[in-house]
Amino acid sequence: MDYVDYLNDPQKFIKKEGLQADQRLFAVNVNMQGWDKEINHLKQFLPKCLRPQGENDGLSYLRQEIDGVNIPQIYIKTEGVWTGGHQENLSVNAININHGPADCVWITVDNENVQKLRQKVQELYDTDIFRNEGLWFKEPEFFLKYGIPFRYTLQKKGDVVILGAGCLHWVKSLGQTINTAWNQVALDDMTLEAMSERHKLNKEINYRTVIPYKNLMLDLYIHEKSLSQMTIERIQLELQNFFDQENRKLHTIDPPSSQLVECCKEVQLCSKCEHEIFLYFYHDNEEYLCLDCVQNKLNHKSLLISMKYRYHCFYFLLQSQPTNCNQEFCCPYTGKTKCQIQQELKPEYQEAQFKYKGQPKLNSMLHGTDKMKKKKVDRMDYEIDVKTSLNNDKQKTRGRKKSIDKSQPTIKRIKNY
Ligand SMILES: [Zn+2]
Numbered sequence: 499m500d501y502v503d504y505l506n507d508p509q510k511f512i513k514k515e516g517l518q519a520d521q522r523l524f525a526v527n528v529n530m531q532g533w534d535k536e537i538n539h540l541k542q543f544l545p546k547c548l549r550p551q552g553e554n555d556g557l558s559y560l561r562q563e564i565d566g567v568n569i570p571q572i573y574i575k576t577e578g579v580w581t582g583g584h585q586e587n588l589s590v591n592a593i594n595i596n597h598g599p600a601d602c603v604w605i606t607v608d609n610e611n612v613q614k615l616r617q618k619v620q621e622l623y624d625t626d627i628f629r630n631e632g633l634w635f636k637e638p639e640f641f642l643k644y645g646i647p648f649r650y651t652l653q654k655k656g657d658v659v660i661l662g663a664g665c666l667h668w669v670k671s672l673g674q675t676i677n678t679a680w681n682q683v684a685l686d687d688m689t690l691e692a693m694s695e696r697h698k699l700n701k702e703i704n705y706r707t708v709i710p711y712k713n714l715m716l717d718l719y720i721h722e723k724s725l726s727q728m729t730i731e732r733i734q735l736e737l738q739n740f741f742d743q744e745n746r747k748l749h750t751i752d753p754p755s756s757q758l759v760e761c762c763k764e765v766q767l768c769s770k771c772e773h774e775i776f777l778y779f780y781h782d783n784e785e786y787l788c789l790d791c792v793q794n795k796l797n798h799k800s801l802l803i804s805m806k807y808r809y810h811c812f813y814f815l816l817q818s819q820p821t822n823c824n825q826e827f828c829c830p831y832t833g834k835t836k837c838q839i840q841q842e843l844k845p846e847y848q849e850a851q852f853k854y855k856g857q858p859k860l861n862s863m864l865h866g867t868d869k870m871k872k873k874k875v876d877r878m879d880y881e882i883d884v885k886t887s888l889n890n891d892k893q894k895t896r897g898r899k900k901s902i903d904k905s906q907p908t909i910k911r912i913k914n915y
């Protein structure tokens with residue numbers, strides 16, 4: 499593996515790859531999609547409540563796998579590499595294990611203090627931390643100076659860090675480290691409230707939401723009787739709003755009602771803009787389009803619009819809180835859920851189904867591969883320039899060729915605001 503070659507002899511590696519002498523390899527992310535054996539191995543050592551897609555994890559209701567969200571990711575880093583400040587997508591929870599050998603340092607800001615930090619950074623550096631996630635790193639002195647409450651945590655080999663909803667965090671490796679991490683949704687008022695807030699905010703600042711929030715809330719609304727009445731009513735109201743929005747949009751396209759076809763309720767994202775598809779969409783063999791993207795098509799008036807559920811079924815679902823599963827809505831889910839109808843389907847089946855339907859593979863926009871490409875290096879460290887990002891799936895690991903992204907050697911020493 500290239501990373502090992504690098505560790506064994508950095509000079510040789512740099513020569514071989516044709517990099518410049520002051521460039522360094524520093525981090526590798528590996529997606530664990532399809533790594534069933536390895537994921538099961540991880541699960542064996544964890545209490546049930548921490549396992550990915552476990553019984554009390556709201557993300558078990560996702561209808562597709564999303565790298566780094568409900569599928570763990572591996573982060574391999576050398577000394578001084580850091581993951582910049584960010585909240586998890588939609589402010590959900592995260593589980594992170596350090597497999598060592600070295601320690602990691604975490605700086606975290608609780609959700610209730612994040613706005614304070616956001617304002618301060620806006621004021622001082624004219625930067626919105628929500629729009630520029632993952633690109634910045636601050637030392638404890640900064641928080642002390644501006645009176646922003648924070649936590650400083652040393653994660654030693656074997657330690658598990660569990661992040662609360664909306665917790666903003668930075669992670670730095672003090673040596674060579676291997677971590678695995680994934681997301682969860684704790685089914686409590688605080689977490690679901692934080693997600694709802696973040697979903698609204700993402701819309702406001704036009705930030706892409708990776709986790710299909712509306713679909714997820716629909717599935718929680720149908721299945722999770724453990725939620726408080728307050729939260730259930732809030733979700734009910736949200737779903738009503740999403741439903742109204744969809745119908746308004748459909749109205750502007752105005753397809754003849756005889757042309758609405760019910761199908762494909764597993765579809766979650768628009769193939770073009772990657773926004774969530776909630777109720778109505780258009781699809782042909784190649785793509786699934788949300789109504790916004792449909793409107794941009796020239797011949798949209800004549801297109802056959804599909805719907806995931808029938809209008810009146812949705813209408814009735816929103817009138818009274820459901821007590822049972824519902825054939826109209828329930829789907830095969832990725833994790834352990836309370837659904838009585840659709841027990842977990844075999845992944846092979848699901849994959850085949852999606853390949854057939856042409857749904858593109860979902861990509862994680864989290865602090866995984868994409869963000870790592872953008873990662874900047876801490877000023878304290880020696881000059882490290884090349885980011886290497888191995889976006890592996892199993893086939894790639896087994897093959898000979900590794901795809902190393904050295905197309906974007908970054909500028910040395912990024913402004914540290
Ligand atoms: Zn994170």
Ligand SMILES: [Zn+2]
Pocket residue numbers: 760761762781804
């Ligand atoms: Zn279809």
Ligand SMILES: [Zn+2]
Pocket residue numbers: 768769770771772773787788789790791792
């Ligand atoms: Zn779209």
Ligand SMILES: [Zn+2]
Pocket residue numbers: 720721822823824828829836837838839840
């Ligand atoms: Zn169900």
